[in-house]
Amino acid sequence: MNCEEASILLHALIDGELDAGHARDVEAHIAICPRCAAQLREFQEFRNSMTPASLRYAAPISLRSRIEDKLPAPRAAGSSRRSVIKGFAVGATASALAASGLLVMVMRSDDERRLLGEVVSAHLRSLQAQHLTDVQSSDQHTVKPWFNGRLDVAPPVVDLTALGFTLLGGRLDYVDAKPVAAIVYRRRVHVINLFCAPAPGSAKRSAAMESLQGFSVRRWTENGLKLWAVSDINADELTEFGEKFEAALRQ
Amino acid sequence: MAGGVADRSDGGKAEHFKALALPHLDAIYTLARYLLRSASDADDAVQECYLRAFRHFDTFRGGPIKPWLLAILRNVCHATYVGNARLVYSADTRSESDTTAAKPIWREDSETPEQAVLRRNDFETMRRLIGELPAEFREVIVLREINDLSYRDIATVTEAPIGTVMSRLARGRKMLRDAWLAAEGEGRSP
Numbered sequence: 001m002n003c004e005e006a007s008i009l010l011h012a013l014i015d016g017e018l019d020a021g022h023a024r025d026v027e028a029h030i031a032i033c034p035r036c037a038a039q040l041r042e043f044q045e046f047r048n049s050m051t052p053a054s055l056r057y058a059a060p061i062s063l064r065s066r067i068e069d070k071l072p073a074p075r076a077a078g079s080s081r082r083s084v085i086k087g088f089a090v091g092a093t094a095s096a097l098a099a100s101g102l103l104v105m106v107m108r109s110d111d112e113r114r115l116l117g118e119v120v121s122a123h124l125r126s127l128q129a130q131h132l133t134d135v136q137s138s139d140q141h142t143v144k145p146w147f148n149g150r151l152d153v154a155p156p157v158v159d160l161t162a163l164g165f166t167l168l169g170g171r172l173d174y175v176d177a178k179p180v181a182a183i184v185y186r187r188r189v190h191v192i193n194l195f196c197a198p199a200p201g202s203a204k205r206s207a208a209m210e211s212l213q214g215f216s217v218r219r220w221t222e223n224g225l226k227l228w229a230v231s232d233i234n235a236d237e238l239t240e241f242g243e244k245f246e247a248a249l250r251q
Numbered sequence: 252m253a254g255g256v257a258d259r260s261d262g263g264k265a266e267h268f269k270a271l272a273l274p275h276l277d278a279i280y281t282l283a284r285y286l287l288r289s290a291s292d293a294d295d296a297v298q299e300c301y302l303r304a305f306r307h308f309d310t311f312r313g314g315p316i317k318p319w320l321l322a323i324l325r326n327v328c329h330a331t332y333v334g335n336a337r338l339v340y341s342a343d344t345r346s347e348s349d350t351t352a353a354k355p356i357w358r359e360d361s362e363t364p365e366q367a368v369l370r371r372n373d374f375e376t377m378r379r380l381i382g383e384l385p386a387e388f389r390e391v392i393v394l395r396e397i398n399d400l401s402y403r404d405i406a407t408v409t410e411a412p413i414g415t416v417m418s419r420l421a422r423g424r425k426m427l428r429d430a431w432l433a434a435e436g437e438g439r440s441p
Contacts, residue, residue, distance in 0.1 A: 007421060008417050008418055008421040009417075010421075011417065011420050011421045011424060012402070012417055015395065015402070015420075017401065017402045042428070043424060043428065046424070046427075046428045046431070047396070047424075050377065050396055051374065052396060052397050052399065054374035054377075055281075055374060055377060055378055055381070055396070055397045056277060056278075056281045056397055057277070057280055057281045057284045057293075058277055058280070059276045059277050059279075059280035059297065060290075060294065063276075063280070063294050063297060063298065064273070064276055066298055067273070067276075067297075067298055067301045067302075068269065068273075070298070070301075070302060071265045071268065071269060071301075071302075071305055072264070072265040073265070
């Protein structure tokens with residue numbers, strides 16, 4: 001990849017629009033090209049300094065009512081004035097509900113999709129760059145304290161060796177441009193990266209399985225943490241890993 | 252007045268349309284404001300967009316409605332304000348230095364001292380700088396950074412291939428960042 005290509009693709013990288021393969025190519029170029037690396041940093045900072053909410057315009061209320069007036073009224077003919085008004089009220093409530101639900105869903109799914117790409121990229125990076133662990137130990141009491149002072153939260157580290165998932169160690173990684181804990185397990189010859197990102201105040205969400213470019217991802221939210229387990233083992237085994245991990249935490 | 256049955260189905264369709272489309276009113280209005288750079292023109296264009304969208308609601312094939320509405324709004328803006336200086340698209344051959352050095356085209360015509368102070372606020376400056384970008388860069392920046400659309404949706408709305416969207420976004424961001432740094436520099440100098 002040359003600088004010209006990279007200078008365009010780095011924006012797609014920032015936007016989470018690249019698949020894992022292309023993201024890897026751009027990252028490989030950036031690793032050896034200080035100029036493009038600086039550009040990536042600058043545009044990331046610039047983008048973070050933009051606050052979309054403050055750049056939006058709110059439609060005037062008069063415009064909203066003008067549009068509503070011009071659209072056919074619900075239950076127009078044959079109903080009393082009272083029921084027309086009631087119909088409006090119900091319609092408005094339904095729209096408001098649909099509005100909030102729809103918006104949240106659209107944003108959430110976009111965001112989740114982007115994060116999914118990022119964790120798979122991080123998983124691939126960890127395998128290729130010979131940088132699987134920062135702290136190598138099968139002892140949870142060594143791995144867990146290593147994150148002290150490196151992260152805002154203490155990630156959950158449990159030893160699942162007896163259950164068929166060997167703890168290899170831990171690593172500091174980046175997802176969504178924020179530091180996260182990566183706890184590394186091994187299943188036979190397969191590596192499982194468990195990414196933990198602080199998500200203060202987020203509600204518990206039960207696990208969902210996804211697959212992206214041949215990798216299985218199990219994601220869930222618990223105790224103010226977002227977790228993604230990523231591996232090339234099959235979905236059933238990754239589900240087993242996730243369930244055993246969650247069970248071990250509760251003990 | 253038409254018969255009861257027709258009214259009822261019309262009303263039902265309208266209710267469905269409203270529930271789907273009205274939640275995106277701010278997003279549609281935002282694009283209109285940036286494209287037309289005038290509150291009253293944006294009002295008219297958004298109203299026309301919603302009426303047109305309702306008339307053609309039968310052709311909406313499901314999926315997210317926001318890109319569909321944004322595409323209609325963009326067409327309305329182009330059809331109604333064709334030849335308008337604000338909607339002029341620069342030729343793609345135009346060099347970057349031309350566009351970044353371009354003089355601001357837009358100013359509040361009657362600016363009070365209070366407004367002048369407000370304009371110095373960061374987000375007012377950013378809004379202004381986005382508004383000063385050539386239209387083809389302005390629209391991708393607004394769709395991506397403010398309306399949070401995916402590249403695929405931006406390509407649909409702007410009727411451009413994804414590769415074009417990517418290069419416009421890259422250049423648009425560079426222009427905007429350069430303009431922002433220049434504005435910051437002006438703000439600091441005495």
